[in-house]
Amino acid sequence: MASNIERDHVTGTETTGHEWDGLKELNTPLPKWWLYTWIACTIWALVMFVLYPAIPYGKSYFHGLIGFSTRDEVAADVKAVQAQRNVMMSKVGSASFDDIRKNPELLAAAQTAGRLTFANNCQPCHGAGGSGQVGYPALAAGAWIWGGKLEDIQQTLTYGIRSGLDQARDSQMPKFGADGLLKPAEIQQVADYVETAYFGLKDKDATPASIKAGEALYATNCAACHGDKGEGNREVGAPRLASKVHLNGGTRESIVKQVITPHLGVMPNWNTRLDAATIKSVAIYVHDLGGGE
Ligand code: HEC
Ligand code: HEC
Incomplete structure (x- = not known):
């Protein structure tokens, strides 16, 4: 066999024996460094292939x-x-509102939890940032029905409003119209008074005489709950009427409707849905929306 090996007479390199039109192919092996690098890479790839996720099937x-x-x-x-987070929240759960306020780390944890909880649970009714909508109080406005201290908000959230629980906030307003406690003409008079004196509405149909009659009706029928000057009464959950913010939209129609058949809003109790630490956190969030006391 050795005799078959032919060498190129210029370079002295072996040929492969292939020849095209007098050109002979030299047998030049790959450089050793290249070959070893290639082998090393291949082995590396195979090892990685076996160690790491590589082959998809189905x-x-x-x-x-x-x-x-x-x-x-x-x-x-x-x-x-x-x-x-759980560690932080359990600390929030056991700390007082004062302690949370004093501890920046706890406060930050509570604010984050409160913000997320509000967006997920409260926003559909109370609006983004607690802006409120007809029938759902504006929590950022500071016109509290039940109270805007942290503890008040916590209590409202825990047991709800007219939620059916014994500890829930609960209040009533008589059905003055539907139950015939006031005559239709009297309802118009009391509405004339309330819209002018408290809601700040200008109504050319509200004459001085009817406003005066309405004022007297208000004193006997409404002041017990809503206060002599429409200031409201948190003890009985009667909203402040002398305010720019109104639960039912602040129109004359809303007053008349409320006096005929009152709207009595319901808010679920949250103690079965949110743990105590989360309720505290969302109370802090609501308090910080701008209306907190
Ligand atoms: C027994 C207490 C009580 C009496 C008396 C009462 N109210 Fe109310 N009123 C309430 C309560 C409670 C609400 C809040 C209803 C709710 O929370 O959804 C309310 C709500 C209202 C609202 C809606 C508040 C807003 O800002 O939109 C108006 C208006 C109103 N009352 C007018 C009257 C007028 C007028 C009278 C007298 C004819 C009257 N109320 C008598 C308890 C009372
Ligand atoms: C299904 C609708 C609904 C949802 C969801 C809801 N609320 Fe309410 N919320 C109400 C209504 C309605 C009232 C007012 C009840 C009334 O008329 O007195 C209210 C009242 C309140 C009050 C009392 C305001 C005051 O003036 O004293 C607070 C505080 C409050 N909600 C906070 C929250 C927070 C925080 C959440 C989320 C954890 C939430 N609400 C979720 C409907 C809702």
């Missing part, structure tokens, strides 16, 4: 011998953050 994939997964890493991170 709905799953080969997980690799070391079971590495970026998803697991994220899940572990999330779990760690959650654990940290």
